[in-house]
Amino acid sequence: MKKQLVISVMSKDRPGIVADITGTILDLDGDLADLNQSVLGGYFSMILIAEFDEKVTPEDVIARFSHIKSETKIEANIKEMAVPLETLKNKLPKETFVVTGQGENRKGLVKIMGDFFNQRNINILDLVTTRDHKLYTMIFQVDLSNVDSVETMRNDLAMLGEQEELDLVLQHNDIFRATHEIGTPFDQDIRE
């Protein structure tokens, strides 16, 4: 019997950190499934799913991570997967849209948007924000499956934008795929 663990790791970024972390998993005879990593402000963060023997515990993995030498300690969080990975659908929902927001930086901007989506039962699928001097840019990938009218949503966003002095734009995710990906077919469902 195998089990799947979801592991999130954070540390200061340096060359070799991926080799060290995945090496530790291999030492425990783990089999890597999906993995995502990013680096922000010099800090490395990774979330991954790996399959281990039943006897391997989260504590074993954390113990092994503690042997990795790094400028800052490897911080890890590990949970056992409730649902096996194969049954999860990675496909984006049909009504995946992108909301971009730009405005002068101030506290609470992401919270404003988070509340707006929450009030409408909209799930945020992905989020990237950047602060460039005074300009704050937010890019939300959202699932509008629970939204009845995109037009109403667009109007609501325009009102919110006016109220909060933010430049808010709602566009379908397909537009971005069409304009920046080569080989995306158009006469079938392009999310597939």
Next chain:
Amino acid sequence: MLRSDQIMATVEMIQKENLDVRTVTMGINLLDCRRDTVKDTCNRVEEKIAKKADRFVETCNKISKKYGVPVVNKRISVTPASFVGAGFKRDDFVALAKSLDLAAERAGVDILGGFSAQVEKGITDTDREFIASIPQALEETERLCASINVGSSQKGINMDAVAMMGKTIKELAERTADNGGFGAAKFVVFCNQPGDNPFMAGAIHGVEEAEVVLNVGVSGPGVIARSLEKTIKKRGRENLKLDDIAEEIKQITFRVTRCGELIGRQVAQELGVEFGVIDLSLAPTPKVGDSVGEILQILGVDEVGAPGSTAILALLNDAVKKGGIFASKAVGGLSGAFIPVMEDAVLADAVGKGALTLEKLEAMTCVCSVGLDMIPIPGNVDAATISAIIADEMALGMINQKTTAARLIPVPGKTVGEMVSFGGLFGASPIMEVRNVNMSGRFIAWGGRIPAPIHSFKN
């Protein structure tokens, strides 16, 4: 998710650079509408267009709202009317024109194209009746556009037809004299007319096409102009060469074309009809900032018509094609930059300043699509001179194996430099000078045909 800079670049293109889909045109085959009587045929034409275009405008609007990209024009093109009404007399074609106009109104489209005939080699009795009907048909309808193909690289130029065109254009202008000769603005003469062009006034649903097809015209020159301005500002003029400019045009056209293709295919899918082609033409509108002439100015001529204008236009036209062809599964129609004088504010301005002449425009049409387009000329220019201008333009198309066209408007009672305005998308311009008037009568009087060029014999 995509990189955030890519997302913001696309958002900027849609919001600030006014990206749109310029036109979605539904082509409808009418060949099966022929009945025993003219009245029954007209009824069937109205019924068929109503049925096929039932949800057309509504669906374009729905998809446009979903994607947040405007579909500016929704149009219909039909099988050339001379085929649909084979055997009709002049008055019968006027009746058919009124039915097509009514059908367009009911479908909620502003223009319907296809009141057309193809006479590049010979003129049938029906074609003669049809051509004779054009002035009255366009005078008495609102939404109808007409076109005649008088030449091709394969068959040569039918000079009998060209001679008739001069007279037809004069009559059209005179019948609509109260409105500056506007009737002539709805009539185009072609060489190598394509059957899948979505742009008016020259759209037809060619006889080689499927039952119902959607053709899409990409966004206008404004997006390219704004993008070039941004690039020049960001990278510095001194750091750019013309090949960098061409590359930028290619890149932006790729994105613009992909948007057009995405939206066009979604509309086609929703309506359950075949997607035809993307037409890469850059079609200007009289709106400030949506001009092909402006791109020429950005790229280095102070006035359109100055030496260098043709070279810049060649670069632009070619880069647009290179970017667009890779972006789309099926490119067709006219696919080149348009230089319609009245519809392009910068071109009209250059005419007013005397920078842009008819001869220079003719030269420019060698390297772009589509020809001498929307050109107001003095109302007293004789029919033979108009025919001779058309013949010159047709010869460019025939020899260079490209589409060329002429849409000349002899404005009744007005002369060089006076303004004429049709409003809306048809725009305004000072009247252009036609030099050497009344000097081509003997040439036009020959009639007959300019034989097919030597390079048409490839079999």
